[in-house]
Amino acid sequence: MEETGPKLVFLCNPNNPTGEYLGKKRVVEILDICNKLDALLVIDEAYVDLSRKKWYSDDLIRDGNLIIVRSLTKSFSCAGIRIGYLIAARGIIKALEAVKIPWNVNVLAQKVAITLLGEIAYLKQGVELVEAEKAYLSGEFKRLSLKPIRSDANYILLDLNGRNASALNEKLLERGIYLRDCTSFGLPEFVRIGVRRHDDNVELVEALRDVLK
Structure with missing residues (x-):
């Protein structure tokens, strides 16, 4: 990364298709490099909820330019609903809100998402x-x-x-x-x-x- 100088780095964790799940130490190392390069790191955690090795990545938000993306439909076997969420610092969220399409989540998906949050x-x-x-x-x-x-x-x-x-x-x-x-x-x-x-x-x-x- 230091040689190519990317503006955005996309990390799938667990990886698709291998299923390899990087631990916190390795992810922090990648985030540190991104911070030095002033690059945004996006971690796709669509499959993380079904991993026994899951660790709490939310705390990393305060440590740099980071977006964490998760999917409720993968975790709860309701793919047709197409609902997920992301976690990021307020400044990043504000920038995303300025460019997102209106009505991007329908009412049915919102209702299902609220229900799923109680099904731990x-x-x-x-x-x-x-x-x-x-x-x-x-x-x-x-x-x-x-x-x-x-x-x-x-x-x-x-x-x-x-x-x-x-x-x-x-x-x-x-x-x-x-x-x-x-x-x-x-x-x-x-x-x-x-x-x-x-x-x-x-x-x-x-x-x-x-x-x-």
Whole structure:
């Protein structure tokens, strides 16, 4: 960063598609560099609520040019609502308000968001479910000679061990299953798999076992 001198740095934490979650020490190091460069750091924490390693990043707001972006729809499984929020210093918020579109959040989304804020117990259950199912899926993938990448998020980046992701998806589509092809990330032999309920995960494993024969 010091060589290129960016005006804005975008950090996805946990990372997409790897699921790697940087700890506070590393993020502070990045923020310090951004402050020296007078660059704005935007941290996308869309998947952070479903990580067992989550740490409290809000305190960093007072330490520099920082915006933290989070998504309620990822955390509470209501993607169609499209609601999230950001945290930043007052000066940054004021600048954003000057350029944001009017009526950018509809009334239904606002009502849902207020309700979701009272469902922390549900969120904690989700974290435990994700951890248990990640362990199950990782074990099954290894038995199929695939290579799951350790993830701190609610998805797993899966190395197909030399197989083409698009070709695999074509076979799985015949069974009503579609995986996130990671070719657009420059990883044509990887897929990203969202952790679902156990029955869904069992169905996926069985389908993979069939198509990989």
